[in-house]
Amino acid sequence: MAYKVQIITSLCCGTSNCVEEAPEAFEMDEDRGLALVRSPQASDGDLLRGAEACPMQAIQLTDPTGRRVYP
Ligand code: SF4
Known part of the structure; x- marks a missing residue:
């Protein structure tokens, strides 16, 4: 669905x-x-797997309509 991250x-x-968890999507500075x-x-x-792995819930995903998907 093409989440925004x-x-x-x-x-x-x-x-x-x-x-x-998702090296295709995220990298470290x-x-x-x-x-x-x-x-x-x-x-x-990949985006969701990386977001779910974050202990701080620092990765936010929304769908194309702007609805929050995660967290
Ligand atoms: S705190 Fe979350 S966003 Fe930051 S490096 Fe860890 S898993 Fe990634």
Whole structure:
């Protein structure tokens, strides 16, 4: 469905879970110790898997209508 993804950097504490679970979608900014969206066009499944792995719920997904999908 082409989710939109946003990382709330004020919540990110750099655990890398999202990158480990979905390296196609997320990567680490090693200098800042924060996650980045590597590919906004990553599959919905990859985006959701990465978001669900985040202990801080820092990764927010919305559907094309703007409805919150996660968290
Ligand atoms: S899993 Fe969450 S807290 Fe950890 S690096 Fe990714 S976005 Fe940041």
